[in-house]
Amino acid sequence: xxxxTETLKILVAVFVLVVLQVSAMPQLMPTDAAPxxxxxxxxxxxxxxxxxxxxLAGFLGGVLLDALADQHLGxxxxxxxxxxxxxxxxxxxxxAVGPLPSLPPMLSHxxxxxxxxxxxxxxxxxxxxxxxxxGEGVGVRFxxxxxxxxxxxxxxxxxxxxxxxxxxxxxxxxxxxxxxxxPA
Amino acid sequence: MLLGNNxxxxxxxxxxxxxxxxxxxxxxxxxxGNGGVIGGIQRTALAITAPVxxxxxxxxQPFVDGWSWTTGLVxxxxxNTRLKEQLKEMGAREVQNQVSQDxxxxxxxxxxxxxxxxxxxxxxxxxxxxxxxxxxxxxxxxINVGSGAGIEVGDPVIxxxxxxxxxxxxxxxxxxxxxxxRLITDRDSGVTAGIVDGSAKGILLxxxxxxxxxxxxxxxxxxVVNQGDTVITSGYDVKGYPSLFPRGIPVGRVTSVSQTDxxxxxxxxxxxxxxxxxxxxxxxxxxxxxx
Numbered sequence: 516x517x518x519x520t521e522t523l524k525i526l527v528a529v530f531v532l533v534v535l536q537v538s539a540m541p542q543l544m545p546t547d548a549a550p551x552x553x554x555x556x557x558x559x560x561x562x563x564x565x566x567x568x569x570x571l572a573g574f575l576g577g578v579l580l581d582a583l584a585d586q587h588l589g590x591x592x593x594x595x596x597x598x599x600x601x602x603x604x605x606x607x608x609x610x611a612v613g614p615l616p617s618l619p620p621m622l623s624h625x626x627x628x629x630x631x632x633x634x635x636x637x638x639x640x641x642x643x644x645x646x647x648x649x650g651e652g653v654g655v656r657f658x659x660x661x662x663x664x665x666x667x668x669x670x671x672x673x674x675x676x677x678x679x680x681x682x683x684x685x686x687x688x689x690x691x692x693x694x695x696x697x698p699a
Numbered sequence: 700m701l702l703g704n705n706x707x708x709x710x711x712x713x714x715x716x717x718x719x720x721x722x723x724x725x726x727x728x729x730x731x732g733n734g735g736v737i738g739g740i741q742r743t744a745l746a747i748t749a750p751v752x753x754x755x756x757x758x759x760q761p762f763v764d765g766w767s768w769t770t771g772l773v774x775x776x777x778x779n780t781r782l783k784e785q786l787k788e789m790g791a792r793e794v795q796n797q798v799s800q801d802x803x804x805x806x807x808x809x810x811x812x813x814x815x816x817x818x819x820x821x822x823x824x825x826x827x828x829x830x831x832x833x834x835x836x837x838x839x840x841x842i843n844v845g846s847g848a849g850i851e852v853g854d855p856v857i858x859x860x861x862x863x864x865x866x867x868x869x870x871x872x873x874x875x876x877x878x879x880x881r882l883i884t885d886r887d888s889g890v891t892a893g894i895v896d897g898s899a900k901g902i903l904l905x906x907x908x909x910x911x912x913x914x915x916x917x918x919x920x921x922x923v924v925n926q927g928d929t930v931i932t933s934g935y936d937v938k939g940y941p942s943l944f945p946r947g948i949p950v951g952r953v954t955s956v957s958q959t960d961x962x963x964x965x966x967x968x969x970x971x972x973x974x975x976x977x978x979x980x981x982x983x984x985x986x987x988x989x990x
Contacts, residue, residue, distance in 0.1 A: 535755065596714070
């Protein structure tokens with residue numbers, strides 16, 4: 516799998532999930548909130564591919580979502596990039612040590628799901644804090660009852676199907692730095 | 700080891716650049732609003748996603764209609780037996796007919812509005828809703844007409860309701876084939892409006908409760924406002940808020956008038972929009988710029 520193919524897969528995944536998040540999910544969900552599909556993608560990429568892939572997907576997905584929602588451009592992408600960075604650093608602390616194979620963390624499916632939910636909640640709380648900081652907060656009660664809790668619950672529901680799908684699209688791969696690992 | 704270190708450096712550089720790019724975009728969006736580079740990015744994003752969004756929206760619409768239809772049946776418990784019999788007889792064609800009938804009714808309401816004299820001075824374009832904001836904090840929708848149909852930023856958008864049409868928002872971003880509409884319940888929205896008989900005027904802002912209602916503020920204490928009064932766009936400036944809408948577009952109905960403190964020169968009026976903003980499928984764009 517070349518770097519170009521891998522990047523293209525990420526771009527397509529971002530595009531498809533943004534379109535679904537904006538066009539399909541608001542119609543299909545019972546509340547005003549919609550599941551955060553990009554947060555799911557970012558966390559799964561952080562687990563399966565590392566921080567560059569997660570940060571790239573987060574940046575592009577965030578910019579598209581901000582642009583389509585007439586939101587301050589860069590706000591969501593900043594949160595997604597930070598999410599990818601933090602999840603990857605937490606789960607792959609040893610990945611940058613040297614030339615030996617960089618193995619993805621061996622997480623059970625349940626733990627992957629838990630990371631997705633925790634990541635979604637973190638993004639929603641981060642968004643509420645950021646909006647508060649820029650003077651556009653709408654109150655803790657509204658944020659909790661109308662935005663954060665519905666979004667996390669709906670994301671959990673959709674993630675039941677999306678997480679296995681992303682596991683299939685982005686299978687575990689091992690990269691060995693042959694030149695560096697070879698004896699001198 | 701050298702290559703391993705290079706990979707580490709590359710990783711840090713990529714993530715650092717993405718963080719810096721996010722912060723730069725954020726800074727620019729606060730400085731430029733919807734203009735300049737930010738406006739360009741918004742238009743590009745809209746142009747890229749609009750065609751696919753339209754298809755996805757059309758594909759999911761029957762599921763939504765089917766779901767609404769089904770929940771409607773559940774609500775009518777007292778008619779359960781009769782409906783069950785009807786349900787057995789109804790096939791996909793009947794469901795589709797019902798969906799088509801609902802849509803036809805909404806289109807007739809929009810046509811009724813178009814034929815009224817409210818904004819007849821302006822050209823009006825029909826549009827389908829192909830997307831909506833994914834957060835309750837940002838109340839926007841995406842429609843399938845753009846600059847190719849002569850739509851411009853600032854054009855008012857009308858939604859259907861049983862006696863005609865009502866204001867739902869205004870266009871804020873335009874690409875060639877799609878536009879983003881900021882709804883009147885968005886936090887950044889403000890509409891100069893008044894009671895239809897001219898007895899009061901003020902500014903319509905989204906209610907703090909975020910329940911889809913509007914608050915009409917800056918209404919003088921001595922102005923006479925009654926529950927049930929119709930609220931329309933005023934068409935002129937109120938306290939420095941420039942009117943973006945032609946006069947006379949129906950917006951909603953007064954549902955309550957607040958009792959404010961003694962000495963307060965103004966009172967707050969709660970207004971319920973005529974149009975159900977959570978169920979928009981077809982709208983009308985009034986081309987104010989082309990008027």
